[in-house]
Amino acid sequence: MTIPLTILPVNRELQVAPGTSILQAAHAAGIDITATCGGRGRCTSCRVKFVRGTVPPPTIMDELQLGNDLVREGYRLSCQCRVTEPSAVQVAPPLDEQAFQILGADRRVQDMGRVVIDAGITKQLVKVALPREEHHQTSDLEELLAAIGRGPADVSPELLKQLPATLREAQGEVTVTTFGRSVLAAEPGDTGPMKFGLAVDIGTTSVDTALIELESGERLASVSSLNPQAVFGGDLMSRIAFAQFNPGNLKKLQGRIIGLLNQHITEIVRESGVLSKWIYKVVVVGNTCMHHILLGIDPSYVGLAPYAPVVRHPLVLPARELHLKVHPEARVCLLPIVAGFVGADAVGVALATRIYESPEIRIAVDIGTNGEVLLGSRAHLWACSAPAGPALEGAQIRHGMRAALGAIDRVRIEDDVQVHTIGEAVPVGICGSGIIDALAGMLDAGIIDYTGLIQVEDRDRLPHRLRERVVMRGEERCFILIRQGDAGAPAEIVLTQEDIRQVQLAKGAIASGVAMLQHIAGVPDGQVAELMLAGGFGNYLSIRSALRIGLIPPLPVERIRYVGNAASLGAQLCLVSETERHRAEGIARGIEHVSLATHPDFQEIFVESMNFPRG
Numbered sequence: 001m002t003i004p005l006t007i008l009p010v011n012r013e014l015q016v017a018p019g020t021s022i023l024q025a026a027h028a029a030g031i032d033i034t035a036t037c038g039g040r041g042r043c044t045s046c047r048v049k050f051v052r053g054t055v056p057p058p059t060i061m062d063e064l065q066l067g068n069d070l071v072r073e074g075y076r077l078s079c080q081c082r083v084t085e086p087s088a089v090q091v092a093p094p095l096d097e098q099a100f101q102i103l104g105a106d107r108r109v110q111d112m113g114r115v116v117i118d119a120g121i122t123k124q125l126v127k128v129a130l131p132r133e134e135h136h137q138t139s140d141l142e143e144l145l146a147a148i149g150r151g152p153a154d155v156s157p158e159l160l161k162q163l164p165a166t167l168r169e170a171q172g173e174v175t176v177t178t179f180g181r182s183v184l185a186a187e188p189g190d191t192g193p194m195k196f197g198l199a200v201d202i203g204t205t206s207v208d209t210a211l212i213e214l215e216s217g218e219r220l221a222s223v224s225s226l227n228p229q230a231v232f233g234g235d236l237m238s239r240i241a242f243a244q245f246n247p248g249n250l251k252k253l254q255g256r257i258i259g260l261l262n263q264h265i266t267e268i269v270r271e272s273g274v275l276s277k278w279i280y281k282v283v284v285v286g287n288t289c290m291h292h293i294l295l296g297i298d299p300s301y302v303g304l305a306p307y308a309p310v311v312r313h314p315l316v317l318p319a320r321e322l323h324l325k326v327h328p329e330a331r332v333c334l335l336p337i338v339a340g341f342v343g344a345d346a347v348g349v350a351l352a353t354r355i356y357e358s359p360e361i362r363i364a365v366d367i368g369t370n371g372e373v374l375l376g377s378r379a380h381l382w383a384c385s386a387p388a389g390p391a392l393e394g395a396q397i398r399h400g401m402r403a404a405l406g407a408i409d410r411v412r413i414e415d416d417v418q419v420h421t422i423g424e425a426v427p428v429g430i431c432g433s434g435i436i437d438a439l440a441g442m443l444d445a446g447i448i449d450y451t452g453l454i455q456v457e458d459r460d461r462l463p464h465r466l467r468e469r470v471v472m473r474g475e476e477r478c479f480i481l482i483r484q485g486d487a488g489a490p491a492e493i494v495l496t497q498e499d500i501r502q503v504q505l506a507k508g509a510i511a512s513g514v515a516m517l518q519h520i521a522g523v524p525d526g527q528v529a530e531l532m533l534a535g536g537f538g539n540y541l542s543i544r545s546a547l548r549i550g551l552i553p554p555l556p557v558e559r560i561r562y563v564g565n566a567a568s569l570g571a572q573l574c575l576v577s578e579t580e581r582h583r584a585e586g587i588a589r590g591i592e593h594v595s596l597a598t599h600p601d602f603q604e605i606f607v608e609s610m611n612f613p614r615g
């Protein structure tokens, strides 16, 4: 027996076995419902509203996560709600990020100086002598290799299939593309200047792709979007749990990321006018879990102590094996992994910040859902993972969004609230830099105390414009940043008590990661020459605000620097320079991985780091 379930707005009627959760039924039918916590009833992203049929009684998770008002309006968490009778539900609309222009203000390879461009892709225009004499046997391939002055080389069967026709149609005049020992392409005529590559940073929450001209190192286009795997879980653990749930799920996760990379390629190709067949090299960085999933490798053991990766070596494979829509023989290079959750993205950060050659002790903090901290100098480098969750990237925050058009990216709180939005557009949500600013301002104004509690009971002490913004909504403490209609805002934008808790967990993870590495390396604040903050915050991360909320240790402002998306920059370096790519391996091997959770002092430092510094 099955029960009809209609899902709106896609308006699909599914036949569902009784007792299946709405989320499972939707996912099985290929309908996206975002499940940031992986279906564990710990977020609100999967909420649906009943529009037909009896609304089932709320579960305890519905009441906790959604609150009384939403429950009364017929909202339920689709992961907790089982289908028992015919009904129709409306999926709650997520912020429509697709419509936003994603801003990627960042440093580029050219800004690094001292980088010798040697992408490893060579193109030679040659005249290949076609075999003519029966009694002097040779072959098309031997003639081609002779023309480019090579001995034996790796050549794919696909290239061989096309070689006879290409050589004869072009009367032997072809451009031959090679990478190391491999012949990647033989194209008719002179295509010498057409040499492009992609640098890809696969984050747990966001994915960035940049198109680079391999001769000059110039970045021609870039695109950034949410990682579509987030539908199956916002953090790594929920994604690993999803992959373990059934064997098809790993394929689903892999399909999602490859599908997104192909969308990025289509977009980049359209924007730049570069043909995808001229993209011969792709460098990918990402944390260990993202790396494994891209390759279709089971990440289960990455999620279990002792968190061992399946492979740590750098890998190079043909694009056709991943079904990427670049030249099928293009080489996809994955940077090495350090250990556990400290992945190829950390290696990218080390390369881009040059921390490995620093005479003095520096710290690099890559803020992301699976953040990483590096500490050290040319003498020694330590690294740990700092799993902040997606809050500082705007996810799991009631009105959070990424640094895209219309996101509040700066906030000032004095007698009242002033905000700035990206693109000076109508405010539609708040991104990481805005959240950090808002909390710093709320601390200074006394709207929250050092434990993070919104001071509803004491709001009378506040200037009257601020006082009106501190409210109770049912059981929930909220601070209203934007009222509906302010600066044309289509809806109210608030920070809830739960949002503040999420940020405290995130900043606690990062701050405790830094503190633990300092503790283990025996480096007090006074010995830190520089702290570099990396991440996809856009341009507007306020270092003062980061200091105020205790995201980073209390160093003098002039010793702290925002370095942009360093993981992506590391990938770009390895794309344009084989020297850098080979250097990455040595760096990865030289980093000492520190496992925080097993350290006896960690719990205490973590709990302490969740609080805000007392003004």
Ligand code: FES
Pocket (backbone or CB within 6 Å): 034, 035, 036, 037, 038, 039, 040, 041, 042, 043, 044, 045, 046, 047, 065, 077, 078, 079, 080
């Ligand atoms: S509560 Fe359902 S996915 Fe998070």
